[in-house]
Amino acid sequence: MSNTYTAPIVILKQDHGLKRWIWPAVFLFVGLLAPLALPGDKWIRVAALALVYVALASGLNILVGITGLLDLGFIAFFIVGAYTTAIFCTRTFGVDLADNPAALAWVLPLSVVAAIVFAGIAGSIIGYPTLRARGDYLAIMTLAFGEIVRIVSINWTEFTGGAVGIRNIPALTLTGKIVRPLTTYYIVFLIVVILVVALASLIASPVGRAWVAIREDELVASSMGIRTRRYKLLAYVVGASTAGVIGVFFAHMNQFVNPDSFTLEDNFIVLSLVILGGAGTLWGPVTGAVLWIFFQAVAKDIPLIQAHPEFRTGFLALIVVILMILRPGGIISKRLELTRARGRTEAPEGELIVNERDTPVAAGEPVLKVENVKPVFGGLVALEAVTFELRHGEVLGLMGPNGAGKSTLLNAISGVTRATSGTIELGGEQTQSLESSAVSMRGIARTFQTVRLFWDMTVLENLLVGGHSRLAGFAPKFLSPFPFVRKPERATVDEAEEVLAFMDVWDSRDKRASSLDAYQQRRVEIARALMTRPNVLLLDEPAAGLNESETRDLARLIKRIRERGIDVILIEHDMDLLMGVSDRIIVLDHGVIIADGTPAEIRVNPEVLEAYLGSDAK
Structure with missing residues (x-):
């Protein structure tokens, strides 16, 4: 079918309100100034470790919170990243980085790229066979995969050093001088900022809407033209790559890796941090990771915890259980922003755009x-x-x-x-x-006997899912936060507003679908079907x-x-x-x-x- 629609030139209202920038500003402000206010190098190292867990929790949140895929073996991807750089820096290229620290300038980027590739492949390996699995079966498969990777790291002594691990990993320096914890912190902070910005950009794009649609109703998502298996696999690859990248910098922070650095317990801790902060939000995992890592550091000085170290993890489990009862959405409940494009301030005429038939x-x-x-x-x-x-x-x-x-x-x-x-x-x-x-x-669209909208999305976001097939493309381009990436989306927002005006629900475009009355919901469901241009x-x-x-x-x-x-x-x-x-x-x-x-x-x-x-x- 040929496309006969040409998007009209319209002036779109951009949301310049301060509200959407509150959390990014808080994250940047606290992240930049925290090490200057912390009392000593010990707490700066704690802050750097908190950033590592921020990245881990954010990567796992793509799977668990955004796409709705339970993963109990996520630390396996972290292991892949850490061992990749350890092997590259100590057993590859024939370069002794201890005597030639400047070589780290080209070895480190190679390590990062290799970690993304290897962790992405590992994500594909675990993701592909679990595409049809749900619930208990998915949990068992991912848990088994995580243990397999850890056991391999113990037994493949030729590359991993076995139980002893790999030592003499160079610190994050190009001069060979002793590296201050403050320098390491700011390097890791920069990497985490890049990762969070990239994930936020991906979420506020057709990819993120596809993931949320799959989480809310996979059958309806498929009926809107979303290739659900492909996007679930992509979620595994993105989450795995995030863990792999931060694993590289974790290895350089510690300057050694061994299997004891990555335990089965870590999988449950990272999952708990996602739930604690707010699964399915952008800033929830960030909040959960920071609070927990600093609590652990403080708890080490408590006599009861010193006598019973296992109480720390038990306390986290207790907090999560209580929080799920009192505040099921977690500490942060701010809903995701699934598009950054904004429409017009006045209702359009309500033109319905249809495809011209091939014949x-x-x-x-x-x-x-x-x-x-x-x-x-x-x-x-x-x-x-x-x-x-x-x-x-x-x-x-x-x-x-x-x-x-x-x-x-x-x-x-x-x-x-x-x-x-x-x-x-x-x-x-x-x-x-x-x-x-x-x-x-x-060219065939449908509604269902019982209204099946994506309830946690706004009306406009529901319709953008209907236009998914015209917006989908090479996923890495959506990692960019720059405005030129959003041009097709702005045109599709304009089209969605036309369809909403045609269905007489334009005034509800920014409301959550769950807040509408029954007839509004039915009209929005028909409008979403019409957005596929059937x-x-x-x-x-x-x-x-x-x-x-x-x-x-x-x-x-x-x-x-x-x-x-x-x-x-x-x-x-x-x-x-x-x-x-x-x-x-x-x-x-x-x-x-x-x-x-x-x-x-x-x-x-x-x-x-x-x-x-x-x-x-x-």
């Missing part, structure tokens, strides 16, 4: 052909070789008693479920074997739960959508709505089409009357 279709010609579709679920035949056509310019109603197979048919058409046999053809291309993300990108729109009982006035308004909206050149298949139990907007109606009963005709013909069809009213119907 022009005249009114009345078939645009969607369903032939002998028969989904079977474990021996249960949901539909019996259903065959029909959707013609251009019509609203096709699907009618039938509960359990007739209407929603199953929509699921098969949209790729949510696969038809066991038969074909589904859209614009001359068969789609029955495609995943729902691919079906969406070819040729065919599937509506599954859109009037459910609406009052009479709202139902009449919905009928007008459906007719307006049809007038814009989008063909509609409508499932509805409200007979007045179905008969009023449908040009043609197909009736299903027990998975079989029993009638196909105009609303007037369906009203008097004896088979339809019998299916709804029983065999005694006259």
Whole structure:
């Protein structure tokens, strides 16, 4: 399908309010001045260690908090980074960095790149087989992977030094002089700032919205054109690379690494820091890591903790449990900013943008052909070789008693479920074997029987997910915070506002989806589907739960959508709505089409009357 839309030139209002800069300013201010206020080198080293855990918690937050993937072996990627630089600096290149510290200027960047590559590969290795795993299975697999990496570091003595580890790793210096803890701190602080800025930029982009959409509702995310497996794998790679990079600098801070530096307990500590600070937020993991590392340092001087060191981790577990009861969102509950583009201050006209079809279709010609579709679920035949056509310019109603197979048919058409046999053809291309993300990108959009929005997103962010396929691209480019990266997004924001105005919900664009009433939620769900620029729109009982006035308004909206050149298949139990907007109606009963005709013909069809009213119907 060719794209006929050219984004208009508009003046976008940028959010220059101080509110969005509060947390970054606090982080920079405290980070820059803290070592100058701390009493001695010991506490500066503690602050540097806190920064290491800030990076670790932020990387794990991409998996656990943003994407919703539990990982209990995250420290494995940290190990990869630390051992990579240790091996590079002591056993590679034939350079003795103790005698030639200036060589660190080129060895260190190579170590960082290698750590990103190796940790990314490790993330892919653990990520790929866990793409279909959830819950307990995912936890067990990631936990096992973390232990495998640690055991390898113990037994691969030729490279890792075994239980003794690797020593004589050069400090972060180019002069060979003794390195002050303050210098090390500021180097690590710079690296952590770069990592946090990169992660924040990635989150406030199509990548971050895809991750959050997967966390909230993976099936709907796929129906919006998001390739969920690819993005889950990307989350593993990004999180792993973050841990790998900070592992490099941790090794240079300590000047040695061994397996005792990375224990099973560390996996649970980092996970607890994410939960403690606020999983799924940007600044929660930062807060949790800083508070915990400094608490540990203070606790070492408490007699009870000195006598029972294990109480430190137990105390963290107790805090997390209490916090989950009293404040489930963690210490920081500020929601994520999933886009930095801002729209206009006045409502647009409400133009609906549609794709031009590859092959022009005249009114009345078939645009969607369903032939002998028969989904079977474990021996249960949901539909019996259903065959029909959707013609251009019509609203096709699907009618039938509960359990007739209407929603199953929509699921098969949209790729949510696969038809066991038969074909589904859209614009001359068969789609029955495609995943729902691919079906969406070819021009079929849908809503669901129960409204399924991304509840923690704003209305505008929901619609930007609908436009994901036009914004997706090479992921590393979104790591940049510079404005030129946002140009396509600003155009898509403008388009989203047009669609919201068309659906009469523009005023709600900055509200959280969960705060809307039932009819607003339904209109936003339809608007999100329209943002995919479909040729065919599937509506599954859109009037459910609406009052009479709202139902009449919905009928007008459906007719307006049809007038814009989008063909509609409508499932509805409200007979007045179905008969009023449908040009043609197909009736299903027990998975079989029993009638196909105009609303007037369906009203008097004896088979339809019998299916709804029983065999005694006259």
